[in-house]
Amino acid sequence: MTAGSGQVYVVTGGCGFLGSHLVRMLLEHEKNISEIRVFDLHLDESLRTLSNDRVRVRLISGDISRLADVQEALHGSHLVIHTASLVDVWGRVPASKITEVNVTGTENVLQACKEEGVQYLVYTSSMEVVGPNIHGDHFYRGNEDTEYRIYHKEPYPLSKAKAEKLVLEANGIKIKGGKMLYTCSLRPTGIYGEGHELMKQFHRQGLRTGRCVFRALSPAIEHGRVYVGNVAWMHLLAARQLQIHPSTLGGQVYFCYDSSPYKSYEDFNMEFLSACGFKIIGSRPLVPYFLLYLLALLNVLLQWVLHGFITYAPILNPYTLAVASTTFTVQTDKAEKHFGYQPLYAWEEAKMRTITWVKSLEVSGKDLKDVGEKSNYCCS
Numbered sequence: 272m273t274a275g276s277g278q279v280y281v282v283t284g285g286c287g288f289l290g291s292h293l294v295r296m297l298l299e300h301e302k303n304i305s306e307i308r309v310f311d312l313h314l315d316e317s318l319r320t321l322s323n324d325r326v327r328v329r330l331i332s333g334d335i336s337r338l339a340d341v342q343e344a345l346h347g348s349h350l351v352i353h354t355a356s357l358v359d360v361w362g363r364v365p366a367s368k369i370t371e372v373n374v375t376g377t378e379n380v381l382q383a384c385k386e387e388g389v390q391y392l393v394y395t396s397s398m399e400v401v402g403p404n405i406h407g408d409h410f411y412r413g414n415e416d417t418e419y420r421i422y423h424k425e426p427y428p429l430s431k432a433k434a435e436k437l438v439l440e441a442n443g444i445k446i447k448g449g450k451m452l453y454t455c456s457l458r459p460t461g462i463y464g465e466g467h468e469l470m471k472q473f474h475r476q477g478l479r480t481g482r483c484v485f486r487a488l489s490p491a492i493e494h495g496r497v498y499v500g501n502v503a504w505m506h507l508l509a510a511r512q513l514q515i516h517p518s519t520l521g522g523q524v525y526f527c528y529d530s531s532p533y534k535s536y537e538d539f540n541m542e543f544l545s546a547c548g549f550k551i552i553g554s555r556p557l558v559p560y561f562l563l564y565l566l567a568l569l570n571v572l573l574q575w576v577l578h579g580f581i582t583y584a585p586i587l588n589p590y591t592l593a594v595a596s597t598t599f600t601v602q603t604d605k606a607e608k609h610f611g612y613q614p615l616y617a618w619e620e621a622k623m624r625t626i627t628w629v630k631s632l633e634v635s636g637k638d639l640k641d642v643g644e645k646s647n648y649c650c651s
């Protein structure tokens with residue numbers, strides 16, 4: 272196929288962690304595309320170089336919360352994959368900003384689909400639209416139909432839930448030209464893989480403590496995690512099949528899953544960090560839960576006191592502690608049944624790729640320099 276004769280996909284948030292994997296995935300595996308519009312607030316110029324004879328990668332700088340920017344980006348496109356979002360559970364940005372980007376931004380995408388006659392929308396939601404809730408109810412091997420006490424208070428899950436609802440309600444509405452809009456929503460559990468910002472933070476933190484990770488969470492609390500390549504693959508398949516079987520996929524939600532093992536958040540991270548000589552100290556939490564909770568509260572207090580001077584947003588706060596301390600794992604085959612999804616990367620490969628990337632943080636020396644580490648491992 273020559274450039275210009277295929278479909279035009281828009282990937283909002285295409286320069287982010289998931290978005291950039293998705294753009295590469297589309298380039299490699301979706302033969303029906305001639306243009307990928309990468310819409311983002313902060314452009315990653317390196318994606319431009321991915322253009323080839325068949326597909327043009329067009330970088331579009333814009334703000335999802337501005338309707339005009341979104342409309343311009345969607346003009347003449349066939350399908351939108353909407354991953355742009357403010358991912359913040361640490362109070363780095365005000366709640367109003369999270370709502371503006373995640374909810375108003377999604378309203379804008381829907382409005383632009385309507386006005387520009389774009390028929391298909393795949394939305395990146397999150398497991399957080401379901402839970403874990405702050406009551407500590409465990410979601411164990413749940414699926415899309417599992418009953419669960421959904422309770423949202425924090426701005427991020429609240430915004431994702433509102434946005435997902437809007438996306439699903441828009442399925443079947445009339446768009447410009449008289450056709451119908453078809454939408455579906457994918458809910459990843461905690462994504463990991465090359466470029467994962469939080470993993471960089473855990474790596475850096477571990478270097479500061481001499482490659483020792485002090486166990487804070489119970490190893491019995493399992494967290495669903497999914498490899499970024501598989502999340503991207505799932506988006507590609509959903510986008511493809513939404514066009515072929517709109518009545519099956521339209522208005523549906525799908526958890527994103529793969530064969531990554533169910534483990535506690537810390538033990539899962541150790542799958543990669545141990546390859547860099549990191550050791551986890553303790554087979555049980557070293558600090559009692561109530562002390563950790565007090566520490567989390569203290570962090571909130573400090574955040575409040577320092578507000579206006581510096582951005583103090585540590586990893587630990589009462590919400591992240593509640594999430595990390597509540598089991599949330601999915602077991603479902605809905606995506607396989609509806610659109611033939613099977614993970615593209617087996618656990619061993621996902622692990623190997625992630626380890627290679629974590630090791631590259633050390634080769635580049637960036638993290639080592641940041642913490643002034645020479646090469647003394649306290650635990651080896």
Ligand SMILES: NC(=O)C1=CN([C@@H]2O[C@H](COP(=O)(O)OP(=O)(O)OC[C@H]3O[C@@H](n4cnc5c(N)ncnc54)[C@H](O)[C@@H]3O)[C@@H](O)[C@H]2O)C=CC1
Nearest residue numbers: 284286287288289311312334335354355356397459461462
């Ligand atoms: N990281 C994770 O573990 C999970 C992420 N998700 C969802 O996956 C999606 C992608 O998340 P990540 O790649 O981790 O986040 P990310 O922060 O790496 O990517 C989000 C992208 O959206 C862009 N963006 C933010 N505000 C924007 C605006 N006003 N206009 C245009 N673009 C804007 C950012 O510049 C960034 O490139 C999000 O929708 C998130 O809610 C869902 C489950 C888990």
Ligand SMILES: C[C@@H](CO)CCC[C@@H](C)[C@H]1CC[C@H]2[C@@H]3[C@H](O)CC4=CC(=O)CC[C@]4(C)[C@H]3CC[C@]12C
Nearest residue numbers: 358360397398399460461487536586587591594595
């Ligand atoms: C107490 C700490 C000791 O090391 C560990 C704290 C870990 C937490 C920061 C993470 C535990 C679970 C994570 C969340 C989960 O994966 C679900 C998510 C889905 C999203 O859509 C966005 C990210 C996140 C909220 C993710 C954030 C980090 C954790 C709370």
